[in-house]
Amino acid sequence: MDWLTKFPTMETSALRDLRKGIDENFRAFTRAWGDTFEWLFEPLRLFLIWSENLMLKTPWPIVLLVIALIAWFASRNWKITAFAVVSLLAIGWFGMWDDTMRTISMIFVCTVVAIAVGIPVGILMARSNRMQAVVNPVLDVMQTMPSFVYLIPVVMLLGIGRVPGVIAVVIYAIPPIIRLTNLGIRMVDKDVLEAADAFGSSSWQKLKNVQMPLALPTIMAGINQTIMMALAMVVIAAMIGVQGLGQPVLQAINNQYFSIGMFNGFAIVCIAIIFDRVSQAYGRRLQKHLEIVHG
Template structure:
């Protein structure tokens, strides 16, 4: 027989939380709706319309150029372009552009908030101690929970999906920006101070460049988490590849759901490889290039000796 917890100790946060949300909606509802309209009309709609209007061959050419510039490897760049072309061949090109626009806008907002907060946290132990439990809650709270207040404040559509994605995906960027700046060698900073460097010059010229691999890793995780939320976002009106998966679930159409899932995976891999390429610092990249050249020279010399 199941035991029952004492009824006199029962408590619930349901009523006070609902009252707080209702108060915010009553007093700031117009402001929130104005912000929703501004974000939609200024950022998301122009970007999505622009991506959907571009010829497919131009988009693939841009992907090829960006992938090659990030990885310096023609074969990998061609493979990523082939994956993107496969999404188009499955009839999902338009949905791909919608998902890409949603992820780009959400990531841009996360960067505008997350990197400054991470820099501030790196300079203040007090702020870091306050932020740590907040980021833990943001990162571990089920994503469905973020959709509830977003729906109440903004209604159905892409704006609540973007804001829920930002809240869910931003913590890794804040954490790794903080960690990257804190791990910059203190002797390097002291040397910069000895030359009369200002705090801004130290940040822009020394700390951020040296912390770039860590920041790019945080950005990479943020984008991956944003892509992981596109299926849930489709439940509240955000279209794109997530809508394809949701339709497959609702109609028990395994092929359709798998097709949308493959599109999301390919997009995630393409973004991940580009982010990883830009996250490698220049010295490491130069060492890899020199090592590759040395191996090629040794291999060529071996072939000549064999002849």
């Protein structure tokens, strides 16, 4: 029975050796490929800098007007538009304008990257059950993994800065747009697809002219959830140098500055509500339009 008492020690030793091997191999990988990854993500860094400069260097009345026009044309609701304007004026009055613009620019970049990656992956999943079977477990892990864990490999590869923060945010926020793109395309009525086949439509024509337009409201719901999850990562991303509203909140936590934390938290909530209400209203408008067209 001695092996029963030795087994935990053996298991611990084996596990320790496994962890050591993984850590050493990953360090070797980062030393060998770190510069290559930095080069690959250089366009993302330039895009982020351009977006941030655009938001910060544009006079605030113009930014306010553009956001108000976007809110109005997307929602056609004066209450949502008024809330957006009043919230941004309050944010500016409390001296949080620059941090808010940095946060909005980061969310914009993260959303664009998530759309560019997530929608094609969702389309591939919708067209292949095998692809769906492979990707779904990966998405399950991405959605259940603690958000802090995403920062570890990204920081080891790229160091501390904006680009690692954007990558971590995208990894955390991308699952909803992939899942709902897949769901929206699969939910398209088969009778409509059969009618498209009867007219001799190719697979690309069916996707472009039938499936994507009909799935657009569901895809918009995925974009809405991606934006909300990206905003939820703002404070965590501040831990690795992402500028914006998350850094003052992090400072408030570390130094017990109650007022700074509350004011910046208020700004994050206002931005979240604006993005949420505008994108939801636009999704509802799309749904009604499609019901009229196909009804």
